[in-house]
C-alpha cells in the first residue's frame with residue numbers, strides 16, 4: 480500500500496505534530512487539469528440547460544459511463560489530487576469557484592475568481608453559500624501558509640454588501656491580520672471592480688496534537 484509523506488515543522492510550542500495530517504503536494508498527471516476543467520464546464524452547462532428527455536437520457540448514459548471509468552482509480556484522501564494541488568486552477572477542485580492570478584506577501588494575498596452558472600442563486604447573483612465557500616478556501620489557505628501548523632476554520636463572518644455576479648471576473652483580497660497563540664485572524668473582501676460584493680472576518684485555530 481502506498482504511504483503518504485507527512486510533513487513536520489517545529490513551532491517551539493510542542494505543537495509540531497499538528498502538521499501530522501499534511502502531506503506532500505500530489506504529482507499531477509498530464510491532462511488532469513483539463514479533466515477538471517471539463518467537469519467545471521459540465522457543471523455550468525447542466526446548470527444553464529433545460530434539456531428535453533432524449534438529451535437527458537443521452538447525458539445520463541455518458542455521465543454514468545464516465546463514473547464507471549473512474550471507479551477503479553479511487554484512492555484514500557492522502558493520495559487524491561482534486562482540491563490538494565496548488566499548481567492547478569482552483570486547486571483542482573470543481574467545487575471551489577475558479578481562482579487564479581493569486582499573488583501574496585506575508586500579510587496580503589490577492590487574486591481573481593469567477594463564479595459560473597453552477598454557482599447561480601437567482602437574478603444573475605451567486606448563491607449565498609458559494610461566497611463563504613470561496614472565503615473559507617482563500618482565507619484557509621493563507622492561514623495555513625508558510626509552513627504553519629494546520630489550523631481549522633472556527634468561524635467565518637460574512638457580510639453581503641451587494642450582489643456577486645456570476646460569469647464575471649471578480650477580485651478578492653485577503654489579509655492575515657494577526658496571530659494570538661493558536662488563533663489566526665483573517666479578513667477579506669470580494670469586489671466587482673470598485674464595488675464591494677462581500678466582506679469577511681475569519682478565525683482559524685491551530686489544531687492540538689492528535690486533534691482531528
Ligand SMILES: CCCCCCCCCCCCCCCC(=O)SCCNC(=O)CCNC(=O)[C@H](O)C(C)(C)COP(=O)(O)OP(=O)(O)OC[C@H]1O[C@@H](n2cnc3c(N)ncnc32)[C@H](O)[C@@H]1OP(=O)(O)O
Pocket residue numbers: 500615616619620623629630631632633634660661662682684685686687690691
Ligand atoms: C487539518 C486542517 C486543515 C489544514 C490543511 C491545510 C492545507 C490546505 C489549506 C486548505 C484550505 C481550506 C481550509 C479550510 C479549513 C476548513 O474548512 S476546516 C473545516 C471547517 N471547520 C471545522 O470543521 C472546525 C470544527 N471545529 C473544531 O474542530 C474546533 O472547534 C476548533 C475550531 C479546532 C477549535 O477547537 P479547540 O481546539 O478545542 O479550541 P479551544 O481550545 O476551545 O479554543 C482555542 C481558542 O480559540 C477560541 N475559539 C475557538 N472556537 C471559537 C469560535 N468559534 N469563536 C471564537 N473563538 C473561538 C477559544 O475561545 C480559545 O481562545 P483562547 O481561550 O485561547 O483565547
